[in-house]
Amino acid sequence: MSKTILTVDDSKTMRDMLKLALNGAGHRVIQADDGMAGVEALAGAPRLDVIITDINMPRLDGFGFIDQVRKDPRHRATPILVLTTESDAAKKQRAREAGATGWIVKPFDPARLIAAVNRVSS
């Protein structure tokens, strides 16, 4: 089933890779290049099925962005997957405390990404 997914990452490489994998699985992708742009995208976005966000970003980082999503009545029940590297154990925990639903470990392979997406949205 096609889902609408917002990806928030300051790295164009990562945005492109996410888009490639998600499009490949038949999902629609909306892109934002940092947390602030992500918040702006929320306002204009249709119903989002999943949000995927990086943590380390300028202007507004992933924690701040998740916080904003969870405050937004329209999106507070939207699953959020955090992009993280294996070394970011503490960050993963912090992201979850901030309201992240799950995470994707970088570098991800497309199958795992899709599995994670499926695990948090029907």
Added chain:
Amino acid sequence: MTDPMEAIKQTYFQECEELLLAMEEGLLALENGEADSEVINAVFRAVHSIKGSGGAFGFEDLVQFAHGFETVLDHLRSGKLDAGGEVVKVLLRAGDMLADHVAAARKGTHLDKETGRDISEALAALSGTDADDSGEAPADFEGLDFAPMVIAVEEAPASAGWRIHFAPHATLYANANEPALLLRELARLGSVKVTADLARLPPLETLEPATGYFAWDIALTGDAPRDAVAEVFEFVLGHCDLTIEMADAPTAEIIPLPVLAPLPDAPVAEKKESAPAADAPKQSIRVDLDKVDRLVNLVGELVITQAMLSQRVAECKIPRASSVGNGLAELEHLLRELQESVMAIRTQPVKSVFQRMPRLVRELAAQTGKQVHLVVEGETTEVDKTVIERLGEPLTHMIRNAVDHGLETPQERLAAGKPEEGTVTLSAEHRGGRIVIEVSDDGRGIDRARVKEKAVERGLISPGTALSDEETDNLIFMPGFSTAKEVSNISGRGVGMDVVRRNIIDLGGRIVIGSTPRQGSRFSLTLPLTLAVLDGMVVAIGAQTFVLPLTHIVESLKPKPSDIHAFGRGRNLLNVRGAYVPLVDTAAILQAGDTSQADQGVVILVESQGTGRLALTVDAILGQRQVVIKGFEDNYRHIEGIAAATILGDGRVALILDVDGIVTRCRAQLGDFNELRPTGS
């Protein structure tokens, strides 16, 4: 670009370039003690991003190195490590190393294993000494505060299956987790029997919609390993009570999976302080340079059209104070502003070139065993992109020169009463519509006696030639002054200072040396801000109009016949306040019609960098104005003595003289003229 991953890889390398620059900038700020937490964060982010995406392309060496680097930066960020001098040195070298890794990955090669070992070890030492966590916890086993979990002690027999108790907390829903999806995923591992545990469900009137009341007992049969079961709940550890036990007996009261109770509404997440970073980067877009150039060209045409219009209006004897005149004045004003704005699009801070220099200096210091401190000033000064692109090589060479030849060894410096560490200063500033870039050092200065000796050895000057200090210094710009055999492996990479000077001149610039023995030397480059317009003097020579670039003009004068002296076959010298300068019949060498009479016309004294002065005869000076440079070599061919063309206000094409070319040619014809020059002039 058929392979999308290949396209993304290109994006990655582009991004790496930007990230490496940001990293270098941050590290330098750190070195200068100007680093706040945001700077450290930015460096961390850059390294982290390079690593994060690099893994996707299988750049293992790069990722591994970046990981060690990142760990140290993380310690720095969290305050576990202080950014002391030694630490910063390691970081700077690690930054260089990371850039090398990226470059190697880009070329599809690998760095030699030994190359970066010492840096990797230094990084490991930095992170190792202070690290209480290795920073490398595997994804599935973090030190999280999840609910007690009973771990089966004995290894699971393959077919036993699992008994799972799963009781979500409210926070699980708050994070938008969905138990139904987890149960669905469990069902993929084997056959499941799910029993809803409704014991916690309160009477309706006391039900809080934002709380989780349901719990489930799941009996999973099949040969799924424990890890696979735990993985299903990976995202919700800590947000639920979870026990996973080996199955012993089937449970009673089984309800099938689809009959899951509707989930309560997701409760409001706990309020957390957000962490917005303060720096808002300037918005920018990428534009194809061709588009900008087309714009620059069009504006140039517009300026010409405006000038023509003004001239026509003047010819019609329409007074300036009229509405037409006022309108034209306004148009001219707006056009100038438009032109400046368009030119500004092509400008960039010199930073992109300057930023490459600290690394160079570090490498040179390591190679020569000298201690060098590089001071960079004015790196935000903006110059035309073309100038910037072509500045890298000359600057690199000048800095090499400063470190290799300019600075003394620490021992020599101490003996000379100087601090052990030598200073090389690289600065840029705008001065009078041009940009001045200086490379100076506090080293030994130019050894003039040695320079002269060498110039004689190389046959560049005759022994006994009297030269002023300035002229001596300028000898190093002579082609053939430094030869491959002579220069050390650092300064000599097949480029002599003559090539540096040639590069600068090609950019419409000048280079000047200043040197004080034992105190150091200074190279000043003066460059135009743009290569599209030029300030010129419009002159009449013979029947034609020419433009002389203002930058080369020293002065204009009306000589007395007594100042002109014949010198050899039909050649003349002009006595300019005691100094003899070759007087050139410009009309003759340009074949521009009737030979003008030097004693009737005006003489313009021009100077070429390094090759000296020349007096050019012209018939009249018509004015001074900014002209738009129109190259014609692409459409025609190179003409000796002519640099480019422009279009004047009256629509006529005028040629812009190549002063350097003319001076070089004329002085070559005059032979070794320097000997005739009075000393000290």
